Amino acid sequence: MTKPPPPARRNRASLAYKLRYARQNPDKIKAYLSRVSRDLKFRVASRDHVAYYRAVMKSDTARNPESAVGSRSHERWLALGRMQFDYLLKHGLKPDDRILEIGCGNLRAGWHFIGHLDAGNYYGIDISPDILLAAQQTLVRQDLREKLPHLTVVNDLKLGFLPSRHFTVVHAHSVFSHSPIEVIDECLANVGRVLAPGGFFDFTFDRTEGAEHHVLREDFYYRTETLTALAEKHGFRARFxxxxxxxxxxxxKIRVTHREP
Structure with missing residues (x-):
């Protein structure tokens, strides 16, 4: 595994960080308190993290689907989607590849993948039915109906309804950054079955070199070695x-591949 460059050590869950951030950004205090209130409400009403984050996405998508997937503006939405596509293109993405995008959102990157791939070769899943309705609107705007993409809502990341050894590329951008470790473990325990021989699974995460932590059960920060060790436990090779x-x-970003037999 290649050694990553050193990340910031800030613990965004610590009281010291919150007080310092509030002093430096007084205009954001009201929005943060609103998030705290929403967090308490959703925790009480949700049976697990998937239900919790589905409620978060419903709330955020109602305001703006592009900001719900983490884009501050339409220009940033376009730029981040293009960046993900260009990166895979540089790494050899071909029209006959078969992509599974976990957490496809409103197709920020997905519409680029769909346009590049042969018809029927894109499969997007998400836990949020609301964001998948926004994804349908993206397909219409980009005139990609003839590419026959699959969009499916899921309750977990067990992937049990998908075919074995089928997808040459599995992609999850900004999914594990919103996931507790048990959800990541579930995904890594099951994604190997649907990943084709010679294929790879790319996922992004919020990295810390200090204490692993989360903010309001929405944003999770992990050490690189935690996730690479988890991937290796499930039989993968992992590369930063x-x-x-x-x-x-x-x-x-980490890329995992099947170990050579």
């Missing part, structure tokens, strides 16, 4: 993607 670090995106 240094070339992704050169791009302006704010998250890190």
């Amino acid at each position: 993607m240094d070339d992704w670090e050169e791009l302006p995106h704010g998250q890190s």
